[in-house]
Amino acid sequence: MSRPSAAELPAAVHAAVLEVAPEKRADVDAATRLVDDLGFHSLALLELAYLLEDEFELPPLDVETARGIVTVGDVVEHVRAELARQP
């Protein structure tokens, strides 16, 4: 996938999150919680991690970083930070 612009990034991440969310919701925003609001469990979280790594060519997410990701907004910020590190 070509790299999304800063403005396009949230929508691209939201779409990925909703594709693999165990519980679908129409009103996803930055504050939506992955586990508590969208029913993510460990397998679904791995599915999301792989999807984002493949889509945006990100390095594998390490356990410590993963533990700090709670909301959809956290996911967007993680992807944004990783993309900023790339040449």
Add this chain to the structure above:
Amino acid sequence: MADWGVTTPVETRLTWDYDARVAKVESLYERAKQAQWNASTDVDWSTEVPFGEPLPDDSAFAMASFESSPLARRGRPMWDRFRWELQAWMVSQFLHGEQGALVVAARLVEVVPDLDSKFYAATQAVDEARHVEVFSRYLREKVPDPYPITSSLAELLHDILSDSRWDVTALGMQIMVEALAMAAFRLADSTFHDQLIKEITRLVARDEARHVSFGVVALDRVYREMTERERADREELVLDAASLMRRRFLLEDVWDRLDVDRAQGVDFAAHDELMVTYRRAIFSRVVVALGQIGLLTDRVRDGLAGLDLLDFASGRRLAVQTAPVVR
């Protein structure tokens, strides 16, 4: 189980061209040299493993799985026993697989044609020796009753080691076995229950990613030039290996140890949503690696779908993207 001897004629290759370079493999070799770790000193072996102790609740998804399992009628403590036994079984199979990977890496040193690949494979042999060391020590010191190699993994290793074609050996080990292990390690934080094995798998996973990358780089070059007939042979191997790996995760040995009727246990593992999703998850990196080497053909995709191994988001997208392409 008695020790094994597998007799396979292989062509040992030497090259006198010391200048030729394969840039991607050279880069992997450099990364491998920099990323070495020591199983004796980089792992805190004093960490206690409370094997068999009660565990915190699983996710709602996992608890629903327990409620529909043959273990439910024996109460919640049985679920915790199953979780510990599953960990012991998985680490045991990692160990046996790593020994297979050790001898395969050593063979690759002999049979790969170029010097950079020999250099890289030599580092992988050292990696695999370290993995055998670390998993065997964990099981010896921390787990009361490890498991022997499960029959489907034994059959797969035998198939891989019996083939004299180096690319088939590499395909079986570097792509099928290593990519599956890589994904299983990513789930260690939720599937394993002590800090020591989580730390060990975190270290091992760093090496596995490199091993899969080498398989992709080495095999992509080879498979692009193969005839349809040669490719069909490799497709066969992929589907046979996938079938064996799926069978392995029906957990026959675990059901036997827990005195669960084997047919009931296997039926549960085959159809339970959590178990199916877990197999898809650990198979997802195999699917991606197959796509990267041009082996996610219509036949392979249909075969994997038939085994219910394909429907994980990244693999699913890749399968859709490659659907019209037969290379």
